[in-house]
Amino acid sequence: MTMLELSSLTRRFGDLVAVDHLDLSLPAGCLVGLLGANGAGKTTTLNMLTTLLEPTEGTAKVAGHDIRDDIMGVRRLFGYVPEHGAVYEGLSAREYLELAAVLHDLDPEVGRRRAERLLNHFDLSGVLDDRLASFSKGMRRKVLVTAALLHDPPVLFLDEPMDGLDVASQRRLAELLLELVAQGKTVLYSSHVLQQVEEICQHLVLIHEGRLLWQGAVAELRADHDGASLTDIFLSMTHQDGEAPSSWSDLLGEGV
């Protein structure tokens, strides 16, 4: 079953084409890495898929629901961890997750139990009633991940989900994601950290200047490039491999 289907998805900001006729189809039960250089259009794509931004052209379907015609239906079907997602700092973790549960139409008791278990999984059970303002970046990230998983959605959009997490939490989240995928959930994982993507994702979607550059299995990509590292392949495909790094003296303008 196709869980995510992008058809000629396009977004323009004035003259700038941020996402240019993107076509993509992802089945259930896959963890796909979304890669691209800065400004390639990853976040704009995720903003459209999460209904935060309306496409200029084309559309996409999340579990069969169109992001243009059925916004509320789509929102019920995914969990999202945004890169710059803010939390309500005046609320405690418990209150924030209670709010998420109410808005996802979860039974309050079920929501409370799930929130407690998930936060416990991420070692946050001791600070459940602390205000989110006192949380570190990594702790807030864990709360955002918890909120994204609370309603057990079939699709997950993750934008730099490991950002700020300590090594143990990264591993725990990675294992959890693999388990979710094994259960048939679809995860679109956007990140700049190629090593992480290589470790976790079986499939890759590479976009460059808003266009789809490559899509397929990680192993296939590496085989096509004689087993080169993902970093080298990425730089080569986005034509950034020829740029010689400047020396510090050159950067200061005081070259010797």
Add this chain to the structure above:
Amino acid sequence: MRARLWSWPARLAGVDPCRVAGLADGLQREARGQLVLRHEQEGKRGMSPNTGRILLLIFLALGSVGLGVAAGALAARPWIMTSLLIFAQGGAVFFYSASEVMPLVLGAEDHRHMGWWPVSERELLLARLGVVMQSVLEATAVMTTIPLIVLAVTGNPPVVPMIGAMVGLLLHAVTLSTVMVLLTQGLGRLLGRRNARRLVEVMGTIVVVILIQVLMRSIEAASEHLESLSPWLFMLIPTAWYGAWGGLAQASSPVLIGAAASLVATTILYVIGIRVLGRVGAEEDARPVARRSTDRWTGWLASWAGLFLRGRDGRALRLLLIAHLREDWRFTGSLLFMPVMLLLYLLIIGRSDIGPLEPGLAGAAQVATGLGLWMSFLALSLGASTTCSVEAEASWLVRGGVISGPRMLSLQRRLIRCLLPGPLLFLFTLGLVIWGGLSPWLAPLAAAPAWMAFEICLTFVQSTLPAAPFSRFWRRDGHGFRVYNLILVVIWPLAMLPVILVYGLFWWAPMVVLAGQGLVLWGMRALLSHRVRTVGVFGVAPRTE
């Protein structure tokens, strides 16, 4: 219980009561949490948010006793009196909640917190309205109950009209909060949230302080006039519909129709407003910010400030000023509109003051009072826009050790002085000599108390508000400004009253007033220094060694 309270309003708006109740509860908790956080950031010094709230309610209750006394005339002309009460209540409620509505509707960044959650715009709008209405109804309940108790105790109770008036006032409070929220939301829809926020920021100070006063005065005069012509004509004023509740006991046709009209108007406004303005939209916040076209004139203002802000520290602050002028339109608006307002004051309100003036000291006294209030207002408004902040990043110059806290406070004062009040007061003093006929010796004496009032208020702002070099006034801290607004509009003018009364009476009175003001200023500065030494400033703890 909460869902049951929301049952009717939610059904009328076509949404699920449980979801709206949960959302409104979350937003309310967040708003309260922000107040507590800010209080904690301030080292829990000063008034706690709850104490501030109770104090304001007590103040409203005391103020409303006056309404109770005025309501003694209810028996004779019940709906006229109630209508006047409703004008007064409208002004109070607007003032009480305006600082809450703007940040809640236009300043809120709910899209960043939950823009991808299954929340409809209508649910969000209704929840925001619920948050505003809760405090508005709380204030209205206090304002209406106390006069009723007073009337009952004094034994002169036109109780039935009073109960009718209470219903009218509560209904009016609901309408007023709905109108405020819908207007703000509509403005956001029409211009885009970003532009609407700028417009409100620019207009905020002026609308709250000036336009409401003008509107209330003109409506009061118009209602008296219309009533003398015909009760039917009077009932053409929408506010009078709510006032009609106070005259229901008389059961006259205009009154009954007026009261019915208030119910119909409130329901239609609520249902249609929420349904129309609660449609999905407002995606602009996810777009990249476009380049702004205001760089040129913000550059001019910064160049002007550059004349007074010299050296390394001055240059650093000037760069912050440029960034802030582009970002905080309330601050920029104050800078642009204040000269206009002061000019209006000179031309309209103060025309009799400026010329020809009475000879000698009496002429100086004529000017000192009005000008003193204006300058205080300028200091409180401009000072607050410049210093208060909940944004930690606004303090990076101090936090990074580039400029010390006391030095930054001093630079801020210099910046605010030079940007507007200094040049304006200089021109005004010149005007007093040229057009007012004051001697060049007396003109500075007329301006001096105004300048001292300005300095006192500026130091007060720096001492009391969470200070940062620059800030975004309307963001999440609207609730905390109610007490501040109260000081701005009520307490400070009252404090200026002795100055007004004695300044022109004796030859030595100006000396006493100025010496007194000097003493207050010295005390305020000492308090500020103490605060810097003990609590720190700009979020930087004081050095202990």
